Amino acid sequence: MAAEPKIRTPIVCVMGHVDHGKTSLLDRIRGSSVVTSEAGAITQHIGATIVPIEAIRKMSGTMEKIPINIPGLLFIDTPGHHAFTTLRARGGALADMAILVVDISQGFQPQTIEALQILRNCKTPFVIAATKIDRIHGWRINKDESFQSTFAKQNERVKSDIETKTYEIVGNLSDLGFSADRYDRVADFQRNLAIVPVSAHTGEGIADLLMIMIGLAQRYMGEELKLSVEGPGEGTVLEVKEERGLGTTLDVILYNGTLSVGDEIAMATQDSVATTKVRSLLKPRPMKEILIEDRFERVKSVVAAAGIKVSAPNLEGVIAGSPLFVVRGNMDELSARIRKEMQEIHVNLSEEGVVIKADTIGALEALCKELEAKQIPVMRAQVGPVSRHDLIETETSKNPMLRVLLSFNTPILPDASEIIKDPLYTQVKVFSGQVIYQIIDQYVEWRDEQKRIAEKAQFEHVMMPAKIRLMPDCVFRQSNPAVVGVRVLGGKLRADVDLVTLDGRKMGHLKSMQLRQETIREADEGLEVAVAIEGVTIGRQLNVGDDLLVDLPERHVKVLEREMIKTLNVSTQEVLAEFVAIRRKTEPFWGK
Numbered sequence: 001m002a003a004e005p006k007i008r009t010p011i012v013c014v015m016g017h018v019d020h021g022k023t024s025l026l027d028r029i030r031g032s033s034v035v036t037s038e039a040g041a042i043t044q045h046i047g048a049t050i051v052p053i054e055a056i057r058k059m060s061g062t063m064e065k066i067p068i069n070i071p072g073l074l075f076i077d078t079p080g081h082h083a084f085t086t087l088r089a090r091g092g093a094l095a096d097m098a099i100l101v102v103d104i105s106q107g108f109q110p111q112t113i114e115a116l117q118i119l120r121n122c123k124t125p126f127v128i129a130a131t132k133i134d135r136i137h138g139w140r141i142n143k144d145e146s147f148q149s150t151f152a153k154q155n156e157r158v159k160s161d162i163e164t165k166t167y168e169i170v171g172n173l174s175d176l177g178f179s180a181d182r183y184d185r186v187a188d189f190q191r192n193l194a195i196v197p198v199s200a201h202t203g204e205g206i207a208d209l210l211m212i213m214i215g216l217a218q219r220y221m222g223e224e225l226k227l228s229v230e231g232p233g234e235g236t237v238l239e240v241k242e243e244r245g246l247g248t249t250l251d252v253i254l255y256n257g258t259l260s261v262g263d264e265i266a267m268a269t270q271d272s273v274a275t276t277k278v279r280s281l282l283k284p285r286p287m288k289e290i291l292i293e294d295r296f297e298r299v300k301s302v303v304a305a306a307g308i309k310v311s312a313p314n315l316e317g318v319i320a321g322s323p324l325f326v327v328r329g330n331m332d333e334l335s336a337r338i339r340k341e342m343q344e345i346h347v348n349l350s351e352e353g354v355v356i357k358a359d360t361i362g363a364l365e366a367l368c369k370e371l372e373a374k375q376i377p378v379m380r381a382q383v384g385p386v387s388r389h390d391l392i393e394t395e396t397s398k399n400p401m402l403r404v405l406l407s408f409n410t411p412i413l414p415d416a417s418e419i420i421k422d423p424l425y426t427q428v429k430v431f432s433g434q435v436i437y438q439i440i441d442q443y444v445e446w447r448d449e450q451k452r453i454a455e456k457a458q459f460e461h462v463m464m465p466a467k468i469r470l471m472p473d474c475v476f477r478q479s480n481p482a483v484v485g486v487r488v489l490g491g492k493l494r495a496d497v498d499l500v501t502l503d504g505r506k507m508g509h510l511k512s513m514q515l516r517q518e519t520i521r522e523a524d525e526g527l528e529v530a531v532a533i534e535g536v537t538i539g540r541q542l543n544v545g546d547d548l549l550v551d552l553p554e555r556h557v558k559v560l561e562r563e564m565i566k567t568l569n570v571s572t573q574e575v576l577a578e579f580v581a582i583r584r585k586t587e588p589f590w591g592k
Contacts, residue, residue: 009305010217013095015115022101024200048307049075074305098126108172127194134199144203232326233259248315260301268322273335282309321361353377355394358408388415394428407432465576466491466550479537490571494522498551504582508536557591
């Protein structure tokens, strides 16, 4: 009689908008505090936590007598920032089920909708966790109680508020083509999405959420979760890191089959497919997260689904995000499969652009996607530390605004670090950090400031429009040069410019100007200044009350109209238009 196939632990993906409480929800389930250790309090890598069925039964008293045939749930905490759409897509595809976290008060946000689209495309069953119910004004906390129990103890205004906010979520889902209701009103979980109101802070509703997840796995995923223990292991490399006493290790999510000590495994490196033999397997203790666990249990074999640490020789070149397969049979076919998966990494490269380095494929994809959204081109994208060679390649960019290297969560090697410190050796600007969107924000801020500096320098060399009027009782010298008081009627008057009358006749050269007996280089609209004008005599060519315009060269007018017009104030634009109109009376295409 054939043995009944074992039931694989279902993989549950936790998704949702940034700051809506995904990691806090997992922290409540596993009793840890991962959220406080994450850079920027936003999850930057996919972590994996196994929650055994015994723990779930203990949390949910209503499940004590229900027969359950799955060994527990493996939770994947996907990154929270909207930049990680691609990683979430990979997480969604990897997961059997998902929890979509929505802040009950904030409702749907852009990332919520992105997550829904991913789940729909991947055909992944999911439930909605409507979080932060304890923040509803007037909420009475009933620690760790089921939602129905704590809801019954709230006053009518709070109940009404919860109902309203829940039905706003129902309406949002309906607009996107999903039928949904609060979990205790759902009759058919295959036709309707369940919304479970919860609080990660107080534990209220957590038992209900776990009960719904177990129910989904039991009722609708039985066939998908059955596997043969004999099947070769298949997984994804989450992280490659050094461990004291073990050397380089891999954090892996095993999603199919079995992985054992002594197995030959194949993974992707930067340029090829590497193989090695498993020296030891270290499993995180239940309810602990693989990326932060510091005490592991050594095991001889592990069955999917599980988060596992793999120790083996020659792992240094393995790429985080690479598929991992136990080698059985034809190695050529396996290599081709790994290469195909690696080629499907979504990175759009341009001939000219910034260079990016990251510690994982997922982070690389996320960086690229975020940069693409901001229309920032990427010339080269690689996993690994920043080297001297990276800086040399980055420096080949002709555009100084793109002579930039963005480094996410990956070390800068000593030879590169020395060059970066000395501006005589490199013109490359390096931005590094542990939170993707902060690195990109820093770069954008720097780039915009560089543009402002460049524009300011350009403005200083471009002659500005200005209109002046000779003031009465302010003729200090009639000629050689004429010194007279003027009012700036509009624009920006600068020294060392030629002047013309309102009918276009040339009228001397404004050599210098003074304000309160101090020499100044420019004067804005409304100022009254003394100017020295060469080549004219007051009372002969010019008279008190006359208006004059700065005589602008044609090439300067082209720059002003095409590149700088939006930076000019209204009066300067009006003076420019007046001057151009005078010139175009005799030359219709002048300055165009």
